Amino acid sequence: MSSIDVPLVRGRFGQTARQDNWWLMPLVTFLVFSTFIVYSTWAAFQGDFYRTGPYLSPFYSPELFGDPVHAWFGAMPLWIPAWLPVTPALLVLWAPGGFRFTCYYYRGAYYKAFWADPISCTVGEPRKKYRGEGSFPLIFQNVHRYFMYIAVVFWCLLAHDVWKAFWFQSGFGIGVGTLVLLTNVILLGGYLFGCHSLRHLVGGFLDQFSKSPVCKKAHDCVTCLNQRHMKFAWLSLFSVGFADLYVRLCAMQIWTDWRIL
Helix, strand or coil: CCCCCCCCCCCCCCCCCCCCCCCHHHHHHHHHHHHHHHHHHHHHHHCCCCEECCEECHHHCCCCCCCCCCCCCCCCCCCCCCCCCCCCCCCCCHHHHHHHHCCHHHHHHHHHHHHCCCCCCCCCCCCCCCCCCCCCCHHHHHHHHHHHHHHHHHHHHHHHHHHHCCEECCEECCEHHHHHHHHHHHHHHHHHCCCHHHHHHHHHCCCCHHHCHHHHHHHHHHHHHHCCHHHHHHHHHHHHHHHHHHHHHHHCCCCCCCECC
16 A cells, blocks of 8 residues: 655644634633633632532532631641631642543643644644643643542532531421532533543453452442543533522522422
């Protein structure tokens, strides 16, 4: 079979022969991520209106220090300087934030949207060579598998928050906020338990699945979620942001939490 060598020519940034709207998805990704980052950062620095009734914002869970009544370890320690803007959210958000930031899907999404690396297939890039993730600073992306272990613990804590959201002062009940927090935990679970690292952990490392039926079943379950990883990544991003917004507006008495049961 005959073959020819095709020279690889790098065009100017944004140069392409494509006729479709290739720039639309990176633009939408940039706008959505930027909006979430701005809102979550603002909400984390507020340190107020994150709890109402049996509801706790997922941005502030677990509440290690803060409310003397509900926080695990009581009020904020006195050794933290008063001028330092430390809130209960800032003590814990590094864990779920680190998991999302190092996620395999999110890397591909924000590399394109924020760094244009690459911005899209057959579109000119702003750099002349590809360095990959084997050198500083992107080599730190490899900590994703360790953030996954921490994320599982945080998901269990959020699931416990949902259980507490069923219990009001009058007893068992269901409010709109209960369903908001429950939906958020379900979507976060779909995102977390479809993780590529988890897929490898439960069975992807095996050469022959026939030698471990249990690992084969677990691998199939994670694979089922992994096939929808992008969808769960987006939906859980919206749900966790909306859950905080819902709790915040109810705590500020701007919204009313309607009781269903």
